[in-house]
Amino acid sequence: MIGQTISHYKIIEKLGEGGMGIVYKAHDTQLDRFVALKFLPHYLNSDPVEKERFYHEARATSALNHPNITTIYEIAEHDGQLYIALEFVEGSTLKQLVKHEIPSNKTILDIAIQACDGISTAHEKSIVHRDIKSDNIMVTPKGQVKVMDFGLAKVKGAVKLTNAGSTVGTAAYMSPEQALAVDVDNRSDIFSFGVVLYELLTAHLPFRGEHQAAITYSLIHEAPQPLARFNQSVSPEMERIVLKALEKDKTERYQHIEDMQADLRKEMKNMEYARTGYVKAVAALPVVNADKNRKVLKYAIPAVVAVIIIAAFVFNPFSVQINTQKTQASEKNSLAVMYFQNIADPEDKHHTGDMLADLLITSLSQTKDLEVVSRERLYDIQKEFKADSRIIAPDMATKVAQRAGVTTMLLGSILQHEPTLAVTARIIDVQSGKILSSVRVIGYSSKQIFALVDTLALLIRNDLRIADASPDEKKSVTTVTTNSIEAYRSYIEGVDLNGKFLNEEAYVAYKKAIELDTNFAMAYYALATARGNVSSMERSASLQKAYALSGRLPERERLIIQNTYVSDIENNPAKAAVLMEEYIQKFPHEKGAYLELGAYYGRTGELEKMGLTYLKGIQVDSLDKNLWNILGYHQAGVNNKSKALAAMERYMRLAPAEPNPYDSKGDIYFILGETDSALVWWKTALKFRTDFMSSWKIGAQYLLRDDYAHAEKYLLQYASARGEDHKLYVDAVPPQIAMRQGKMNLAIRQILELLPRHAKQNPPDLIFYDYADLISLYDEIGDFDAAEKYARMNALELQKDPAYPVAGADLLAYVFHRNGKQNLSAELMRGLRNNYDRMAPEDKANVDYTDGVLAFEKGDYDAALKHFQNATARAFPNHAPQYHMALSLLKSGQTGDAIKEFHLLTWRSQMGNMFFDLDYLPFWNYGSVFSVKAHYWLGVAYEQQGEKQKAISEYEKFLQIWKDADFKSKELEDAKIRLAKLKGVTAP
Structure with missing residues (x-):
């Protein structure tokens, strides 16, 4: 049609094409102006409904007269074609604009406020646009916004033009109610405009999919990604505005576009205030002994570091160099934020001093050219100087800063709280003691502490002569x-x-x-x-x-979270380890990274790398108590008693007033098989905190010693300290004692009574403990239908958690097999095997172990052992024993190894550590039963070896523990017969 003249419009070029027709640029020869001509397709002209839609557009739009809405000039028909003449707008659509680059936040706010003006005018006349999208909003070269194409506009009370199931409009911008083909109102436009704003701010659509059905599912069921993921300059308030507009429930959205516009205007004012307002609150003091043209001295680190070794304690059993004199911070400017002495509130009751220091460290840590030492590191150094306060005193500050290896330190004071805060901060050269700069910040109320910190951070960067910071480095501390x-x-x-x-x-x-x-x-x-x-x-x-x-x-912080997500949600610790290695290259002084990396190596079974990682961390910071703690566990896991205890001694010196070092030392003795020593240290920990986790370990150990009074005392002591939300832990203690005593039916009744309350109140994981216990109990008494019932319920619950890809299929496959449903069991295991390569190491171990148990049930003991060895290959040598492995060893003729495994089962309780308990394997909760049955099987094993007295002793222990058993046990009956035969008497 280009070149043709329609009425008095000469068509010049095609502008675009959409679901409602083709749009051309034309010259109005009568009024000498350019217009946009929109033609309805030929085949639609014969459809009365679609023709009505077209006229509807014209009537709706012609009722509007606003600078932010395109004007309609004429509606007419030519040679059987309907067309509409509209205002021609020069410029770019928002879609084109954001494809080029994301506009500034100020530009976006200006566009949004103008667009709201236009949409508001339509809503005042009861007109709903219904097709708001970035292609339907334009910006002229002068910055004027035009909302176009009211082609789907709906006047309240007009003919309903969209049939149910017909999703007219661009799917990605539709409101949920449009997608569901229900009545829409002005709030639908608000949702669609929220999508446009999201797109402007991020260059991404909040709801995406490869086809319309996928997009519809996304906008109805899925939450949009946070805007800050794509654009870190988006303020929290701007994000709140957009997400409120995108509420799926229209009653939770802005109810009127004017309300949204009001919030946008406030955000515009806040942005303008933020650029200039801080100056009013700052009164700078004269700089003392500071040459304005002199950069702050840097602490130089040679390319090759010669570490001065001084003994960290009386002896150093590790082949690692431990430096207790001075650590290097960085080749960059380096700063230690010591404290903010709260003169107005010496006890700092409201943590104002703590908050100022922490927030300032967070804010300054965004600066690439400044190394900021963490407060934890400073506190660790102070403890080495025998000072355990959370406040670093003035006479201690220089020592701590020198030990940290920084060039400068900041000492602050809070002079007053009311009516506004008055804060001073001094930057001091650590080596010379000279004050490099001093500032006083006033005029902020206690509710404006974040703005105060932003101001302080800006002044400190300037005083340290740091190069101009990027926008990311200058983000408000509230943003991060x-x-x-x-x-x-x-x-x-x-x-x-x-x-x-x-x-x-x-x-x-x-x-x-x-x-x-x-x-x-x-x-x-x-x-x-x-x-x-x-x-x-x-x-x-x-x-x-x-x-x-x-x-x-x-x-x-962002990379740490992403690494943990890869490890725990994507279940890929190997990938997480690679990412953490890269992180450490960037931030070698982040000691927490070494803990995380070591854990990743532990999960992948790379135990040597695990230990070396902890040693590297200690080289970076020999005062990190957590590194010494975890190193002790590692050494115990690989059977190195002397190094394990040496690490624990170091840990105890670093935190002598905390209970955990003593609890950890108890764990080390426990791992090494010295349970009496373990009890001594666990009880020592309780002297610091009577409700510490040690009480649970003590109770579990007394339970395996059949000292039920003490077991109940310590288990209840731990359970009763769980807080109001966890009181049901108290009720979970009696069933554990009943299971140990062989009172399986009693334990079942007790757990079934707890089940409804646990399901309703849902304290942490208790419902899964209940299910697991019920599965094991019903399995033991031979009620496989009931065991299957709870195995199914357990699997259904676990499927809700993405961290558990096995999702209870292990126990369910086992129970299916026990219940004569071998086909279902095999089908479940095939499904697990098909996903095996994508699983985390723990989940692979779970599948391997379940395969082993099923092979054992089929009598293939050699195959079972291979599976069990695969399942435990990545674990510490000193890991928890496994009942089915012990049985397979015995059945395959490896009696000596079986005896060792069964002996471990009689005393080795869980200690709350995945690397040692192997609680990711199935049957982790069978300990109360397996630890007793181990005595029976020890009797069988000793009998096979001809060790009569040992066999008698084990049978007697077994029968004594289960003397009051309330179920029929084949092991009990057989033990009585075997014992009588060994003693030469008649079986009872």
């Missing part, structure tokens, strides 16, 4: 942490408590932080990686949330 002061206060309390192994208190603090700010990425990560009884599903959900929010974080 939280905008809630109380949330941050709870978070740092949790970090402190977690570091002391006060797990329950830390959990409460993290949960409070998240309740106060549901977008606090590091609080979610802290919860996901916290010690103690956090449910597996809560860990997975928290880690996924942290990962989704990690885009806004500084590089260090």
Whole structure:
């Protein structure tokens, strides 16, 4: 049609084509102006409904007169073709704009505010656009916004033009109600405009798919990725605005476009204030002894470091050089933020001093040319100087800074709280003691602590003569942490408590932080990686949330979260190890990275690399108590008693007032088989905290010694300390004692009574303990139908957690086999084997072990042993014993090895450490039963070897423990016959 004249419009070029027709640029020869002509396709002209839609567009649009809406000039028909003449707009669509580059936040806000003006005008006239997308909004070269193409506009009360099931409009921009073909109102436009804003800010669509059905599923069921993942300059408030517009429930969205526009205007004002407002609150003091043209001295590190070795303690059993004089911070400018002395509140009751220091470290850590030492590192150094306070005193600051190897340190003071905060900060050259600069910041209220920190960080960067920082390095501390002061206060309390192994208190603090700010990425990560009884599903959900929010974080924190996600959600510790090696190359002084990397190597069975990684970490920081602690476990795992205990001694010196070093030392003795010594150290830990986790270990050990009074005392002591949410742990103690005593039916009744409450209240993982116990109990008494019932329920629950790809299929396959359903068992195992190569090492071990048990059930003991050896190949030599492996050894004639494994089963209780307990294998909860039956099988083994007295002793122990058994046991009956025969008497 190019070159033709339609009425008084000469067509010049084709502009575009869409579902509602073809658009041309034309010259209006009467009024000498350019217009856009939109033609309805020929075949649609004969459709009365579609023709009505076209006229509807014209009537709706012609009712609007606004500078941010394209004007309609005429509607007409030519040679059987309907067309509409519209205002021609020069410029770019938002789709074209964002393809070139993401506009600045200010430009986006300006576009959004203008577009809201246009949409608001339509809504005032009860017109819903219904096809808002980035292709339908243009920006002129002068910055004027035009909302175009009301081709799907719907006037309230007009003919319903869209039949159910007909998703008219671009799918990726539709509201959920449009996708479901239900009535829409102005809130549908708000959702679609939220999609446009998301696209402008990130260059990505929030809901994507390869076809319309996939897109529809995404926008109805899936949450969009956080904007900060794609654009770290997006403020938390801007993200809140967009996500509110994208609420799937329209009652949760903005109810009027004017409300959304009001928030956008506020954000525009906040942005303008943020650029200039801080100056009003700063009064700079004169710089003392500082040459303005002189850069701050750097602490130079030679290319080849000659480490001065001084004994870290009386002897150094490790082949690692331990430097206790001075550590190197970096070749960059380096800074230690010591403390903010709270003169107005010497006890710092509200943690204001702590928060200022932590937030300032977080803010300055974003600066690539500045190495900032962590507070944990500074506290560790202070402890070496026999000072255990959380506040680094002035007379100690220089010593600590020199030991940390930094060039400069910051000492701060809080002079007043009311009516506004008054804070001073001095930057001091560590070597000379000269004050390089001093600033005083005033005018911020206690609720503006984040803005105060942003100002301080800016001034400190300037005073340190650091090159112009990138936008990422100058992000507000609220962007990378939280905008809630109380949330941050709870978070740092949790970090402190977690570091002391006060797990329950830390959990409460993290949960409070998240309740106060549901977008606090590091609080979610802290919860996901916290010690103690956090449910597996809560860990997975928290880690996924942290990962989704990690885009806004500084590089260090972001990479740590991504590594953990790869390890725990993608179940790929080998890939995580490679990523962590790269991370350590970037941040060699991040001591926590060595702990993570060592754990990854532990999971992949690379035990030598695991130990070397911990030693490398200690070379970086010989005062890190956690590295010494985990090194001790590693050495015990590889049967190196002297080095294990030496590491624990070092740990105890670093944290003499905490309970965990003594608990860990008990664990070391336990791993090495010295249970009496283990009990001594576990009880020592309880002198520091009566409700510490040691009480559970003591109770479990007394249970295996059949000292039920003490077992109940310590187990209840631990269970009753779980807090209000975990009181049901107390009720879980009696069934464990009943199982040990052979009272299986009693234990079943007790657990069934607990089950409804556990299912309703859902304390951490208790429901899975219940299911696992019921499966083992019903299996033991021969009620395989009931065992199958709970194995199915267990599998269904575990399928909800992406961290468990096996999802209970192991026990279910076993129970199917026991219940005569071998075909179902084989089918389940084929499914697991098909996914084997994509599994984490622990899940592979699980599958291997289950294959072994099924081979054992079929009488193929050699095959069973091969599977068991595969399952435990990556574990420490000193790992927990396995009942089915012991049986297979006995059945295959390897009696001596079987006796060793059965002996371990009689005393080795779980200690809460995956690397030693192997609790990722099936049957982990059968310990109460297997530890008793081990005595029976020891009797059988000794009898085979002709050791009559030993056999008699084991049979008697077995019969004594299960003397009150309430179920029919073939082992019990056989033990009585065998014992009588050995004694030469008649069996009872």
